[in-house]
Amino acid sequence: MNTTTPQSEHDVAADLIAVLVAVTDGDPRVLTIQDERALPSGPFQIAHRSLQSGLRAWVERQTRLPLGYVEQLYTFADSDRAGVTAQHVISISYLGLTREQPAAGEYVASWRGWYDYFPWEDHRVGVPPQIDELKRGLAAWATNTEDRAERRNRRQRAAMLFGFDDHEWNEELILQRYELLYEAGLIAEAKRGASSALAKASAPVATGRSMILDHRRILATGIARLRAKIKYHPVVFELMPDTFTLLQLQRCVEALAGRPVHKPNFRRLIEQQELVEETGELSQETGGRPAKLFRFRGAVFAARAIAGTKLPVSGA
């Protein structure tokens, strides 16, 4: 983080924060630093032509990762950020897609599965067990107010967001869920003000690994954006190797969306949109009938990038 002092009334320091995502062996991973409790960040240098190129240059120099798709997430400038000493820093956050690599260079960073930070978000094999504990916590929080209307409101929000009482699970609402848990005091980061020392240690397992400042919130923002994006924009391919089977592609989508996908429909949708083409080769792996290998048709991308793409949502 940048620690220089603002010199004039209007001048501030500008930081870039990156949510760098890769999918390895069907698991979504994010690049972290500092004991896997922080997102990589660095000062914005005047030399750069633009913010985007600034981020690119910085990431590629530090990590030597081939950065594919990049998209701006959000700009924060808070004293309401958790840091106590909070300088006046503007943080511009970015989402970047790449492929996992040892992260060479002088940079000390490591990949970590993103569901370690949001264990309640992985619905690929059904509703995860952590939901139960959160349900109890949220119920307690909902009761913990005098106002009758407020109680109803809290229960209602919790039900909609977490899929209680026959509400559908909507994977795109990850940020709203995180904020509800934060509001309910179930997230370690929310307790920093009160008991900063204890927070990390005493956090229950169900609420996931914590991060510094509001980094977990930024991560949630990135995941939400990505989960929304894959439904109408073919960015998944940025996370895939050059050739792949359709099941590998499906597993990648499932990893990101955190929910199962209907196989036959998924295949039809992909092929019908002409986003991929057969390489002619077969893959012998994964005990079963050999699968055709496909490659992404970059050519269509240019055109389709404008129009948009669809991926099937629901599954078994």
Place this chain on the structure above:
Amino acid sequence: MNTTTPQSEHDVAADLIAVLVAVTDGDPRVLTIQDERALPSGPFQIAHRSLQSGLRAWVERQTRLPLGYVEQLYTFADSDRAGVTAQHVISISYLGLTREQPAAGEYVASWRGWYDYFPWEDHRVGVPPQIDELKRGLAAWATNTEDRAERRNRRQRAAMLFGFDDHEWNEELILQRYELLYEAGLIAEAKRGASSALAKASAPVATGRSMILDHRRILATGIARLRAKIKYHPVVFELMPDTFTLLQLQRCVEALAGRPVHKPNFRRLIEQQELVEETGELSQETGGRPAKLFRFRGAVFAARAIAGTKLPVSGA
């Protein structure tokens, strides 16, 4: 704009830029300054708790407008911005919805219809005549390259974005259209580097009123965001008076989307979602059968804000 000088290597000045939108008499309008060639902007003050509140405070103090829905658009920091003297300024742009008012206070600002800046975007009463001129300009540009593949690519992009050759018109692609016109040199702003003096005067009518720097681009970003948003989020009501007829509501949506809407389906969709309730009164205006007056049900909003809303798209 902020003109202070950066003092340290990492420090920059931060500006807020606002796209303030209102809909009056069925026409979408945007607040402008400087001979209606600039969006209102101002320095970000350290005193503010957050960017959002900074923008709110600043807008309400300067213009005395009741600012409703506010959403961050994008953060720029370019030397590639058109300004030659370009200091290192970070510009954080916002979209804000309000109702048109004289804009009191010491601020000199005026409302202007946004289709003055994008005449080709108004398809409410069919394809606007300006499209013809743009079509010729784009065709000329497409031919103006040696590379055969590039020629095809240019024609293809122009057709997709502007609805040539049986392509559907997609109103959300306003930013992409603007950028294509910019790339083709058909936009006054694009000529600033070459012949800065002539640009404004010589611009053909079809390409709309120009703005300073990249303000027209920012405006396009705001419109695009709003056009996308109204389809799944009930923000239209921020632009409506307290009570309104369903046709007024429809006209408002049409103004924003720049395309006609199917009346019967629109009504059903609105009522079925329980977003509005009858006031019991009738409106006698607009020569015809009196229309029921409705009011927005703020109560549902809270819940629905999470889930999302749909508005019908196409029309006659």
Place this chain on the structure above:
DNA sequence: TCAAAAGTGTTATCCTTACACCCATGT
């Protein structure tokens, strides 16, 4: 009577989702 807008009912179409089933390979 006609124009203009408010409304209602119904049908056609398409897209999404789901179900059922067969194929090819390794153990």
Place this chain on the structure above:
DNA sequence: ACATGGGTGTAAGGATAACACTTTTGA
């Protein structure tokens, strides 16, 4: 044989778009 994954066909359901038509007012 059977488990695992690959792959195809088709039907049910719901949402969207379109069409046709009635109602109520003012000029």
